[in-house]
Amino acid sequence: MRKTTIFLLALAILVLATSIGTSQAEAPAPGSSTDPVITKSYFDQNTLSEAKVKDMIASAIAANAGGSQPSGSNGGTSSSMPATMKVVQLQNGQTLYAGAGAEFIVRTGKLLAVSNDENGIPDVTGGKDLPAGAEVALNHLLIFPAEGRGIKPSPKNTADIFVMVRGSYLLLNADGGKTAQ
Numbered sequence: 103m104r105k106t107t108i109f110l111l112a113l114a115i116l117v118l119a120t121s122i123g124t125s126q127a128e129a130p131a132p133g134s135s136t137d138p139v140i141t142k143s144y145f146d147q148n149t150l151s152e153a154k155v156k157d158m159i160a161s162a163i164a165a166n167a168g169g170s171q172p173s174g175s176n177g178g179t180s181s182s183m184p185a186t187m188k189v190v191q192l193q194n195g196q197t198l199y200a201g202a203g204a205e206f207i208v209r210t211g212k213l214l215a216v217s218n219d220e221n222g223i224p225d226v227t228g229g230k231d232l233p234a235g236a237e238v239a240l241n242h243l244l245i246f247p248a249e250g251r252g253i254k255p256s257p258k259n260t261a262d263i264f265v266m267v268r269g270s271y272l273l274l275n276a277d278g279g280k281t282a283q
Contacts, residue, residue: 190273192263197254200246201270211255211263213238218250 130136187207192198197216200206215223215232222231227242238244238253246252252271255263274280 187266187268190265190267190271192253192255192265192273194255194259195276197252197274198265198267199249199252199272199274200244200267201272202247202249204246204267204269204271206244206246206253207242207266208238208240208244208253209264209266210240211261212259213253213263213265214256216252216254221248221251223251223253 187205189209190198192211192213198206199216215234215236215238217223217234220233222233222236224245224247225232225239225242226245228239232238232244237256244253246269253265272280
């Protein structure tokens with residue numbers, strides 16, 4: 103009886119060892135399509151680093167440097183607006199008028215909104231319309247939906263005035279004459 107028990111125990115261990123060895127041999131290879139675990143090298147190759155994102159943004163900006171805008175509802179024609187902003191310096195007494203669709207960002211100085219009608223200038227950053235005579239906040243994006251609106255120095259201004267401009271504009275002196283741009 104003792105020999106039979108030892109024999110059965112040895113046989114059970116042998117069968118168990120064989121089945122364990124077989125299941126390990128059939129395990130999927132790490133990183134294969136049947137094993138969802140990924141390796142560090144795969145992760146590093148297939149994720150976006152900060153440097154990759156910056157490169158993608160730089161190439162997208164470079165590709166759009168031509169500045170053409172998509173076709174609008176004006177009969178299918180496309181308008182062209184520079185993609186970059188130009189820095190314009192205003193002197194006291196001058197008025198900077200925007201063309202339709204132009205964008206201004208006042209960087210320095212105290213300025214007032216100018217409008218030839220009751221409509222104001224959309225201050226996108228502040229989320230409000232600026233009526234004529236309202237003070238323009240620094241570093242706020244102003245969008246001009248129509249011509250006849252602009253900005254001029256406040257009588258309280260003592261600093262140099264610099265404005266970033268995208269789109270068409272007209273810079274007039276106090277006497278109404280155009281300035282060289």
